[in-house]
Amino acid sequence: MIKAEKIIKSYPGPAGPKLILDAVDFSMAGGEICAVSGPSGSGKSTLLNILGLLSKPDSGSLEINSRDVSSLSHAEILKFRNERIGFVFQHHFLIPELNVWRNIAYPGALRENGFAAGLKERAMELVEFLKLEHIAESYPSTLSGGESQRIAVARSVFNAPDILIMDEPTGSLDLESKSDVMNLVLALNRVSGITVIIATHDDFIKKQCGRIFELTHAR
Numbered sequence: 558m559i560k561a562e563k564i565i566k567s568y569p570g571p572a573g574p575k576l577i578l579d580a581v582d583f584s585m586a587g588g589e590i591c592a593v594s595g596p597s598g599s600g601k602s603t604l605l606n607i608l609g610l611l612s613k614p615d616s617g618s619l620e621i622n623s624r625d626v627s628s629l630s631h632a633e634i635l636k637f638r639n640e641r642i643g644f645v646f647q648h649h650f651l652i653p654e655l656n657v658w659r660n661i662a663y664p665g666a667l668r669e670n671g672f673a674a675g676l677k678e679r680a681m682e683l684v685e686f687l688k689l690e691h692i693a694e695s696y697p698s699t700l701s702g703g704e705s706q707r708i709a710v711a712r713s714v715f716n717a718p719d720i721l722i723m724d725e726p727t728g729s730l731d732l733e734s735k736s737d738v739m740n741l742v743l744a745l746n747r748v749s750g751i752t753v754i755i756a757t758h759d760d761f762i763k764k765q766c767g768r769i770f771e772l773t774h775a776r
């Protein structure tokens with residue numbers, strides 16, 4: 558399903574390139590749920606961004622569904638991401654001009670060139686699952702961190718992706734909201750076999766993952 562081999566990634570720094578991922582191998586079978594753990598700065602977000610096709614490694618290979626993704630064109634990557642990969646950013650990135658249900662339905666609107674009929678119903682199913690009915694028409698600037706985080710989760714699964722990549726999706730959530738998010742993820746995994754990668758420090762989340770992948774500082 559996902560096979561990343563010898564992934565190397567460095568960022569430019571004042572004293573020359575700073576190595577973050579030093580020949581990381583990471584693979585997952587379809588339907589697995591894997592936590593990515595490790596100290597702050599160890600490269601969890603960097604690895605997730607590469608797996609989510611948001612950034613490219615300096616070297617190494619990445620196959621998704623037996624396809625070498627380095628051969629995809631930019632347009633193919635955008636389509637692949639919209640249809641197959643759900644991504645929850647560590648910093649939410651909601652769209653300030655859109656209300657909550659439109660933020661959630663946004664991946665569908667991209668796919669269908671606008672907020673076609675039917676998108677609101679699908680968004681409202683997710684809104685109800687995550688108990689966000691009272692803010693469905695609100696705008697992001699009026700929401701709490703935890704509310705924004707749950708909306709970002711709902712948006713990430715809107716297009717029924719095969720792969721869900723979540724970068725610390727529960728950092729601002731209380732236990733009940735964390736359970737709601739995990740229950741949504743586990744239900745999608747059970748019903749549609751979604752493959753899930755979650756960067757987290759949280760033991761409550763880690764316990765519900767089938768596997769834990771530990772990253773350490775490259776040097």
Ligand SMILES: Nc1ncnc2c1ncn2[C@@H]1O[C@H](COP(=O)(O)OP(=O)(O)OP(=O)(O)O)[C@@H](O)[C@H]1O
Binds near residue numbers: 596601647
């Ligand atoms: N665009 C960038 N340019 C330069 N350095 C970067 C860039 N992005 C990340 N880094 C550095 O790379 C390292 C790894 O960052 P990353 O965000 O992947 O860590 P992380 O494991 O997700 O940490 P956290 O738990 O704090 O989210 C950090 O030292 C960070 O400062």
Ligand SMILES: [Mg+2]
Binds near residue numbers: 601602603647
């Ligand atoms: Mg991070």
